[in-house]
Amino acid sequence: MAADKKGSIKRAALKLFLKDGYEGTSVDDIASEAGVAKQTVYSHFRDKETLFRTLVGDLANGLESPNLSNSDRDRLSVRQYLEQISQSYFGQLDSREYYSFLRLIVAESVKFPGLAELYVYKVVELNNQILTTFLAANKELEFKDPAATAKIFRGALASHAMIQNVLLPDRPVRQEERAIFIETLIDMVVASGKPRQGSN
Numbered sequence: 001m002a003a004d005k006k007g008s009i010k011r012a013a014l015k016l017f018l019k020d021g022y023e024g025t026s027v028d029d030i031a032s033e034a035g036v037a038k039q040t041v042y043s044h045f046r047d048k049e050t051l052f053r054t055l056v057g058d059l060a061n062g063l064e065s066p067n068l069s070n071s072d073r074d075r076l077s078v079r080q081y082l083e084q085i086s087q088s089y090f091g092q093l094d095s096r097e098y099y100s101f102l103r104l105i106v107a108e109s110v111k112f113p114g115l116a117e118l119y120v121y122k123v124v125e126l127n128n129q130i131l132t133t134f135l136a137a138n139k140e141l142e143f144k145d146p147a148a149t150a151k152i153f154r155g156a157l158a159s160h161a162m163i164q165n166v167l168l169p170d171r172p173v174r175q176e177e178r179a180i181f182i183e184t185l186i187d188m189v190v191a192s193g194k195p196r197q198g199s200n
Contacts, residue, residue, distance in 0.1 A: 006044045008034045010058070013051050018100045022052060022108050049112070056115050057122065059101060078141050079190055081134055082153065086182045089157050128154055141193030149189060156185050 012034035016025040027048055031038040045051040076084070092098075109116035128150045135146035143149045160181055164171070 005034075005036055005040060009036065009041055009044055009051070010055060014055055014097075014101065017052065017055070017104055018097065021104065022048075022111075052108075052112075053115065053118065055101070056105060056118055059098065059119070074139065078135070078138055078193065079186055081138075082186045082189060083182070085131065085154075086157060086186070090161065090178065124154070124158075135193075139196060139198075141190065142196050143193050149192065153185065153189050157182075 009030060013025070013030045016029055016033055019025075020029075025048070027038055027041050030048075030051070031041050034041070041051070045054065105115050105119055128147070131150035131154060132147045135141075135143050135149055160178070164178075
């Protein structure tokens with residue numbers, strides 16, 4: 001029951017933050033939208049800022065790349081794993097709600113710099129590290145600088161997504177254009193690797 005109320009509060013807060021912005025949303029508004037007492041909101045979240053930070057954390061957690069098991073790492077080629085990352089990334093990001101919330105984070109980051117830091121750490125740095133680990137450990141290709149390669153690959157994905165979904169939100173996503181972009185990007189990464197000795 002408590003979990004249900006907490007979920008209702010978070011859903012209500014997200015809806016109102018996206019609609020009215022952080023400053024334009026009060027705890028009273030959130031409680032009313034969630035159908036709970038104001039004190040119930042405070043029983044789950046210390047204040048409005050804590051609730052907002054929780055939503056940012058939830059967003060970041062939803063965008064984390066899954067860590068590969070050793071068997072998965074051995075089974076997938078570099079190309080297959082990069083394709084998996086790309087499909088997962090755009091599948092998670094094809095949400096107008098996500099991009100609206102991302103714009104809200106950017107708008108509020110001056111007042112709450114910790115929000116941007118949380119997003120960068122949970123989404124950008126963590127996912128770069130996961131990909132770096134894979135590129136360094138895979139048995140197929142050797143990369144001169146796995147960390148730089150991971151940053152370039154994920155940075156290109158993020159840039160493409162930002163242009164399509166944040167800067168041009170009303171422009172329909174062209175799946176064929178996206179597919180060509182992903183294929184070309186993966187070709188470039190694979191071509192930068194040197195076959196390891198003993199790899200097929």
